[in-house]
Amino acid sequence: MGSNSLAGRRAFVTGGSSGIGAAIVRRFAAEGATVVIASRDLLPARALVEETGASVVQLDVTDLQAAHDAVTATGPFDILVNNAGIDQHAYFTKTTFADWRQLLAVNLEAVFATTHAALPAMQAAGYGRIINISSEAGRMGSRGGSVYAAAKGGVHAFTRSIARENGSKGITANVIAPGPVDTPLLRSGVEQYGEKLLESMKASTLLGRLGTPDEVAAAVAFLASEEAAFITGEILGVSGGMGCGL
Template sequence: MTEDRVVVVTGGASGIGLGITQLFARKGHPVAMLDVQEDALEREGAALRAQGANILARKVDVSKREEIEAAYAVIRNQLGKIAIVVANAGISEGIPFQDVSVEIWQRMVDINLTGVFHTVQASLPDMLEAKWGRIITISSHAAQSGAADRAHYSAAKGGVIGLTRALAREFAAHGITVNTIPPSVVATPMADQGIAAGTFPPLDVISQHIPIPRPGTPEDIAAACEYLASDGASYVTGQVLAVNGGMFIG
């Protein structure tokens, strides 16, 4: 994979997104790390720059198109045209379906699905001009198997899978591939928050139900992103690459 291709990672300052940011940065890519967490952006951006990485860290709410477009203008000016996008930013929360308000539903969709729409659509002019691009969305196994108390989350992530497949068909002839990775149980700060809140079981408990009996890591997801972004994956598009230890096989 050419090392000077500009990579955008949303939700890139923690958890899965940080693992993806770190891997592409280590491989020599200029990486734009977009996130809503200012402290994490500053801390992780500084750590990567200290290692010699070319990192642009910017606070962005992916549900707001104007913030995505403003960030992309800076990225193009400082790093270059966008070649690889990993639409990872998202939220998750456990709420019984009957308690999901219209506002809670809309927020979930705005961030987890519409945020992917903004992130991807605004990057396409660069890829279409180059006749080369890699778009990777991070969905969820909850979209494949369902999840109790997460109907709104499962629905939004299911939309991400459908969007990914539609875009793969639409842009295949333009040298742009579009694939999704639906993680299952991954050891991240978001998982820790769910465990602390009592809305997610402890990882050692749930790991007993995974054929590969451990939680995934951000590095596991990042490795799959590296493959999908590579020249070697030029004939892979519209696929759901399940990196889940066998928790969901379908």
């Protein structure tokens, strides 16, 4: 931490005021980056802004034009982290069209909009780091999370396509696929479904525990650094080995 490996870099982080996103913002700031947090609500971002010196833009990422405009208005950026996400615990036949639209809008469509806005400046600069936060569900599937898994799987294919189109321009695009990480998102599922869900999540990892937001942020910071220049189109599980072998 604090190695200044991101000094002089400008980063845009969606959903940056909570959980994994907030840990990424802290880590980027500690490494010397200038960070813009995109947050649905300004209030939860306020303390983080004071703590890290980041700035904040209010954004509901499901408004694709607003997401596009937020990036162009506050850019250019060297680093784009698409982290905002929502999940749902429901068997597929219990899901509705409205659920699908909402899950796809936040987890997948927003990624299109911010990437579309960030790429031209990265291409002109001949440098860029795009890191999309998906989930092990995106490659393993998820019992009780089929729509979420489909959206995250879409993020994987999209990221690899962006990596293919932009490798010759000095831009890398990678996915971080977390396993169960102790954040408000995970805790809301546990509140709804009880400690049994928590225990099954821990047991799904080879390490038998939840991950921390800082453990995810460390991997994101590495992929965002110049040192990771030869890594692109990858899906890196930060999941206690949950997806090992995939």
